[in-house]
Amino acid sequence: MEEGNQSHTVSDDSIKALDLARQVRCIVKLGGAAITCKNELETIHEENLATVSSHLRKTMASKSGVHKGGLGRSLVKAGFVATRISVTSLNLQIVRALAREGIPSVGMSPFSCGWSTCERNIAAVDLHGVSKAINFGFVPVLHGDAVFDDSLGCTILSGDVIIRHLAEHLKPDYVVFLTDVLGVYDRPPSEPNAVLLREIVVGEDGRWSVLQPIMHNSNTEVEITVAAHDTTGGMVTKISEAAMIAKLGIEVYIVKAATDHSLRALSGKIRGKIPDDWLGTVIRFSR
Amino acid sequence: MEEGNQSHTVSDDSIKALDLARQVRCIVKLGGAAITCKNELETIHEENLATVSSHLRKTMASKSGVHKGGLGRSLVKAGFVATRISVTSLNLQIVRALAREGIPSVGMSPFSCGWSTCERNIAAVDLHGVSKAINFGFVPVLHGDAVFDDSLGCTILSGDVIIRHLAEHLKPDYVVFLTDVLGVYDRPPSEPNAVLLREIVVGEDGRWSVLQPIMHNSNTEVEITVAAHDTTGGMVTKISEAAMIAKLGIEVYIVKAATDHSLRALSGKIRGKIPDDWLGTVIRFSR
Numbered sequence: 405m406e407e408g409n410q411s412h413t414v415s416d417d418s419i420k421a422l423d424l425a426r427q428v429r430c431i432v433k434l435g436g437a438a439i440t441c442k443n444e445l446e447t448i449h450e451e452n453l454a455t456v457s458s459h460l461r462k463t464m465a466s467k468s469g470v471h472k473g474g475l476g477r478s479l480v481k482a483g484f485v486a487t488r489i490s491v492t493s494l495n496l497q498i499v500r501a502l503a504r505e506g507i508p509s510v511g512m513s514p515f516s517c518g519w520s521t522c523e524r525n526i527a528a529v530d531l532h533g534v535s536k537a538i539n540f541g542f543v544p545v546l547h548g549d550a551v552f553d554d555s556l557g558c559t560i561l562s563g564d565v566i567i568r569h570l571a572e573h574l575k576p577d578y579v580v581f582l583t584d585v586l587g588v589y590d591r592p593p594s595e596p597n598a599v600l601l602r603e604i605v606v607g608e609d610g611r612w613s614v615l616q617p618i619m620h621n622s623n624t625e626v627e628i629t630v631a632a633h634d635t636t637g638g639m640v641t642k643i644s645e646a647a648m649i650a651k652l653g654i655e656v657y658i659v660k661a662a663t664d665h666s667l668r669a670l671s672g673k674i675r676g677k678i679p680d681d682w683l684g685t686v687i688r689f690s691r
Numbered sequence: 692m693e694e695g696n697q698s699h700t701v702s703d704d705s706i707k708a709l710d711l712a713r714q715v716r717c718i719v720k721l722g723g724a725a726i727t728c729k730n731e732l733e734t735i736h737e738e739n740l741a742t743v744s745s746h747l748r749k750t751m752a753s754k755s756g757v758h759k760g761g762l763g764r765s766l767v768k769a770g771f772v773a774t775r776i777s778v779t780s781l782n783l784q785i786v787r788a789l790a791r792e793g794i795p796s797v798g799m800s801p802f803s804c805g806w807s808t809c810e811r812n813i814a815a816v817d818l819h820g821v822s823k824a825i826n827f828g829f830v831p832v833l834h835g836d837a838v839f840d841d842s843l844g845c846t847i848l849s850g851d852v853i854i855r856h857l858a859e860h861l862k863p864d865y866v867v868f869l870t871d872v873l874g875v876y877d878r879p880p881s882e883p884n885a886v887l888l889r890e891i892v893v894g895e896d897g898r899w900s901v902l903q904p905i906m907h908n909s910n911t912e913v914e915i916t917v918a919a920h921d922t923t924g925g926m927v928t929k930i931s932e933a934a935m936i937a938k939l940g941i942e943v944y945i946v947k948a949a950t951d952h953s954l955r956a957l958s959g960k961i962r963g964k965i966p967d968d969w970l971g972t973v974i975r976f977s978r
Binding site: 427428429436437440452453454457459460461488492493498501504507509510530542557567571666667 | 714715716719721722723724725726729733738742743744745747748749750751764768769771772773775776777779780781783785786787788789790791792794795796797799800802803805817819820823828829830835844850854857858861862864865866867868869870871947948949953957959
């Protein structure tokens with residue numbers, strides 16, 4: 405009755421997927437009208453969606469073989485899924501908040517963008533999409549994500565590692581880490597004598613030392629105390645990644661979010677010289 | 692103080708982004724601690740996030756030039772952003788519903804996956820990520836999306852076109868379109884004499900005709916009435932895409948979501964022969 409338009413272009417990339425042919429039993433199109441409420445914008449019809457999901461489970465359960473892995477693997481998969489739901493949900497809320505301010509931002513999940521790792525190190529990244537979005541005038545919003553790892557199956561790719569990778573390839577003028585404390589301290593910031601490290605320099609060899617304030621202890625001792633208050637490795641990872649960015653000649657500011665200090669850092673007003681009334685940590689390269 | 696681990700592998704793909712170097716002024720890391728509530732799992736600190744977003748707007752506003760386009764282009768960008776927020780939000784809800792049923796699903800936005808069009812036809816697609824997810828035992832959940840168009844700037848890539856493209860390359864046994872009516876009718880289903888078309892066959896030339904029920908009108912007349920009740924082009928596009936899938940030798944079922952009919956279609960029980968008590972539309976290839 406209607407002659408279909410059969411003209412369309414296919415990129416060579418898609419050929420890669422051909423080896424998957426016949427591994428897929430069924431493709432399902434969940435129509436918008438089928439799972440949203442009539443006359444209510446963007447409202448999910450929870451009951452229908454739950455029934456459809458249950459149908460899909462029943463359909464899949466009857467076919468999935470034990471060869472796909474036991475409980476252990478299922479639990480890992482469930483964790484992978486839960487992690488991705490959590491991070492994409494936060495990402496969506498950030499994109500919404502930026503859009504409310506009129507910033508044309510687009511969420512881009514590293515997992516969807518094809519980022520993967522090997523032994524937790526970044527193995528494959530296609531920054532083409534990120535570049536294209538920037539060229540079109542959009543602000544790409546990435547996030548730490550669960551990704552496939554060629555060696556471990558899957559792993560968590562942290563936001564700090566992503567930032568370092570982006571910095572390496574996009575070569576920005578500066579990088580700002582917004583955090584919940586004023587900057588990097590010589591010990592847990594909750595301790596009474598904690599000292600805010602205002603300026604850290606990174607040498608050619610990748611080693612870093614505190615330039616401001618002048619520390620009474622040796623560098624080695626500072627290293628120990630910074631590491632000690634951070635059992636999860638979070639701050640050490642952050643400083644380590646920041647140091648690698650600084651080594652590229654890109655200044656890094658670690659500063660408390662939603663303060664005048666962070667606003668000044670974001671505006672680029674800290675570049676070159678740190679104002680006396682500015683609180684935060686600058687990490688820069690020094691030959 | 693700490694020597695950074697500088698070993699990491701970079702794929703050749705990322706080299707593409709090098710031409711973007713120096714177009715980016717600043718990369719911002721929005722720390723989780725900075726924009727979520729302490730001790731409350733995954734709860735956004737709305738006030739901090741709003742302040743940070745406002746800071747970013749102020750920072751960007753002072754730098755963005757007029758050369759990036761006037762009101763028209765801004766509005767298009769805002770529409771693009773709003774569309775993506777809407778579709779990714781629905782996608783997230785679907786992934787959540789599937790996860791609740793224990794289906795290990797992963798949301799994959801066509802925009803993030805690098806899908807783009809030229810003159811609204813699919814121009815570039817990388818199905819590698821989708822294939823990999825399937826091979827790892829996950830269910831990729833894609834969605835209609837706003838994408839960049841090499842000719843038009845941007846456009847909407849419909850879910851039906853995506854399904855057809857996936858079917859072409861993944862070659863599933865069958866494809867199910869879940870919708871809010873029983874199937875395809877010869878006129879608006881709300882009209883009293885609307886007839887459910889149970890079996891449509893597609894020929895080598897891409898033309899389709901109704902096999903069941905036997906129509907009193909000629910094919911030409913049916914064509915007109917199907918088109919007439921669908922000013923948005925939705926049903927015509929759907930049948931046209933479904934016909935192209937059927938032409939590949941893949942059976943297509945258009946069926947009402949969350950019913951016993953859809954459960955049977957999903958389970959593959961309609962393949963080959965349509966049971967008398969099954970309500971829906973089958974579209975298949977016939978030489």
